[in-house]
Structure formats: C-alpha cells, structure tokens
Amino acid sequence: MGWKDIGSLLSLKMLDSRLDPGSDAKRIQKASMGATKSRWNTLEFKIYYTVFAIAVPLMLRAVISATNEHSPNFPRFEPLLSQGWIWGRKVDNSDSQYRFFRNNLPLLTGLVLLHTGLKKVVLRVLHCQRTQFDLVFGVFFLFAAHGVNAFRVTVHLLINYIIAKSFRKKPRLAIFLTWVYGIGSLFINNSYRQYPFGNVVSVLEPLDSSFKGLIERWDVFYNFTLLRMLSFNMDFLEKWREVTTGKKSMSPTPTPPSMKPELKRSASSATTLETICENGTKNVLQERARLYAPHHIQDYSFSHYIAYITYTPLFIAGPIITFNDYLYQSQHTLPSINRKGIMGYALRFAICVLTMEVVLHYIYAVAVSKTKAWQGDTPFQISMIGLFNLNIIWLKLLIPWRLFRLWALMDGIDPPENMLRCVNNNYSTLGFWRAWHSSYNKWVVRYIYIPLGGSKSRILTSLAVFSFVAIWHDIELRLLLWGWLIVLVLLPEVFAQKFFAAYQKRPWFRFLCSVGAVFNIWTMMIANLFGFCLGYDGTVYLVKGIFLTWAGIKFLVFANIALFVGTQVMFEQREGEKRKGINVKC
Incomplete structure (x- = not known):
C-alpha cells in the first residue's frame, strides 16, 4: 500500500460518501470557489512542521510521565487498572461506558455476522420486504437486550405513536404534545426506571424477578430510541400537513400539485422515489432530498414505525438516521453500499480499535481523572491529562458508532x-459541533434548529438546542450549565465572523483568525474539561496552576504558540479539501 492508497483510505470521501462531490461540477465549483493556493511546501509551513516535531513528542512525554507507573501518584490510581495484553502492561479499563463495549465486542461481532447473514438468507428464501425482517428481528432483539424492561420501552413507543395519530388533524398540538412527552419521558425514566411492575398491577409482580436482558440499564439506551420516536412523529406530521392542506414541505423536490398524495393508496397513487439525471440514467436521491422523500402517507404505518425504532444495527447507540431516510434506503440501495467502500471503512475501524488499545495500555488518564491523582503535577502535565481524556472520550464514542455504522453498511443502510x-483537529466551536456526533447534529438542525428559526434567531435557537442536548445526555444541573456555557462560548465567534467578514481577502486575515481560533480552543477545552473530564475541582486546579505560577505562565506562552501553528495547519488542510471540491464546514 503506497502513500496514495493510505491518503485515500484516510480521506473524508472514504469516511462518508456524502462528502464526495463525485462528478458534480456545480458542487465542486461551489466548494473550491475562493480556495487559496497550496502552502504546504512554503518556508512558513516547514517551520510549522518543525514545531509539530517538537511539540507532539513533548505532549506525549508529559502525559505518560504523569500517568504511568513511575508517577508519584501511581499508587492512588493503580487499583483502577486491569491486566492488559500488550507487552504485559496493565490497561486502563476504568471507564464503565467503554468497558461495557470492550468486554462485549466479541459478542457484538458475532451478532453482526448472525444478523447480516440471516437477513440475506431470509430475504432470498421468503422474498419478504426488508422492513418486515427488520420488524421481527428488531422486536426479538429489543426483548433480548432489555428483557422485561422492554415493556417499559414499548409503553413509551405506543404513547408516542398514539399522540401523532390521534392528534394528526391538529398538527401543532400533536407536535407540542410529542415534544412535551418526549422530554418528559426522560424525567420519568430518571425517577421511575426501576419502578416495580407489581406496584402498577399486582398480577405483574412476577416480572420484577424476571430476565432483565443483556443490557439492564434500558433507560440509558432509550435516549437514542427517543430521537427515532421524535423523528417518526415529525416526519409523519409534516407529510400529513402536506397531504391535507396541499402546502409544500421544505423538500428540494416537492410533489407537484397534479401528483398530490392521497390518503388511501391506489394503483394510480404510487409515487416514484427516484430522480432522473440529464443523461437519462436513474440516480437515487441525495441525502437532503431523502429527508423529505415523497413516501405515501400510508407508509407511515405502525409496522414501519416499529421496524425503524428497533432497527438492530443502529438500535443501541446510532448513528441517527431519520425515518424518511431509513424507509427510502430500505427500498433503494445507495451507490455507497459497495464492497470496496465497506472494506475500507472496516479497516479504518480496526485501526481505531488498535489505537485505543495502545492509548489505554500506555496512558492511564481516565484512572488519574477518576481518582484526581494529579497532586504535584505541572500545569503542562495536568492539561495533557485533560486533553488525552478528551481524546479517549472521542475514541470511546467513535469506536462503537463506527461498529454500528459498519454493521448498517453491511446490511445495506448508509447512515451518516x-x-x-x-x-484535536478543531478550532471553531460551531465547526466542532458539526463534526462531533454529526448525525445527532443533523437531527437537531432538522427537528429543532430550523423549526425554531435557525440563523434568524441564532442565540435563542442555540439555547434551545444545547438545553435539549444537555437534558438528553443526562438530567443533571452540571450538564445543563455546560450546555448554556457552550452557548456563551459561541457568542464571540458569531460576532467575530460578522464583524471581520469584510476583511477576508486581506493577507493578515488568516493570522487574525488564528488568534481567535486559539481563544476558541481554550474556551472549548475548559468547557469540556469541566463537563466531562476534570470536573470543577480539577478545572480550578488547572486554571490556578496556569495563571498563578511561573511554570504555568511559561506553559501558557508556549502552548499559545503551538496552538497558533496548529490552527494554521488546520486552515490549510481545509483549503486543500476545498481545492478538491469538498467543503465540510467544520
């Protein structure tokens, strides 16, 4: 494998076909418009490469020295370590969320092979629809995963479906009740997730001692189920409004007036979900069009609802795919579903798993954070403990998501x-949230941000978005404050973008952007360290160490120089993508 093959494997195009402009000349021209000439071989960037060659090893050295067996604080966090498999070293398997996934990876791998193999056989022998198999297997998996607690999930599913169908003639009321119940169900689960069945009806008391499933904490994974529940209701109510009022949806390919959908399906009411290209060849709808795909109103049925909600590859943790997109892809195989693409994605997944294993065997940052064992460490070391904690959080989320997406790709569904x-490749707060949990970001934009006004009232919509994000993650005041803090962090970037937009062509503009980007990185780091890594005590300890000690001030100066260099490289990487016709906007 040559450098070109490695570059192709690690490219955004290979990661997600949605980012590949293909032969779309208009899309390529739009993305490449205004892209600068390459600076990779200039003297300026050769200096930057030197800074990278010095800074990155120092960063690794700092975190390893603060978290390995030679650290004075090692006896404090050693009890959290487990026996590893790399060169006899111990492994930091103390994160309960990733430990659950890591310990069950062989079981999940077997389930992937069983599901995909069985589905191919069943579809070939019985000639049934894909959604029918998804329904049967999904319900079976729901009860295998959660046992009798699946009845609790089922109650939520039924209430949500009844709200949409019963109040469909009053869409605004239906939407209001959908959101009230959806958010309310999170509070209900938080308080009553283990409420005895026997206290509801005495005859159900035997259920309290019955099989609780492979995943007893059903309420944790219900949060992803909730997103699918809300997606179905919103898509159905949007379609119902279009059918009954004749008002067009936001679809880029709306149904013509002469083809107004009917409430009851007939032979003449069949609609095609494919677009015809200029050269006469058929091409499936692009992602944006699939969000508003012209399904018949009767396709929003209870069986399709349950099949979508319980779709096994994405049931546990996503990625999130809207109901309209799921149903469309169940009927049409996208060009991205091909052997080469799936094999390349599988290889990237394997590399990520091995990277995580190496990190957990040599950098015990999670155990240090859990025990707050950083006494005597320098501000540089504490900041690296926090930074690598964020990297581990990123990896522990990325790996399960990529496994489940790989599973869906093997099954013929391409989620985002x-x-x-x-x-580490982020300098913009807005861009960071577009790239982190991207499918969730798309869901939020589609169902919260745009309906509430989008960029017309960015501050209010952002408050609503991050308040929901915080509550959705966990009903805890700390996370709600974190969500509001993120909105405060967004404000300087939003105002700066508007104020300095007129100076984009000036030669000094990109250097000024780096100054703002460095400020952004610090605010994002502090917000996320406070919310997910170091907590209040650790963050205060770090801030005091940076600003109240000579070693901290010296670290701050050199860190800002390194971050300045890093942001210039990030800018150039994105300019390089634009020159290839790719503009990810993050």
Missing part, C-alpha cells in the same frame, strides 16, 4: 458518519 474530524 458521526465523527468527521479528530477531536
């Missing part, structure tokens, strides 16, 4: 890629 950028 969740992690478009490495966590």
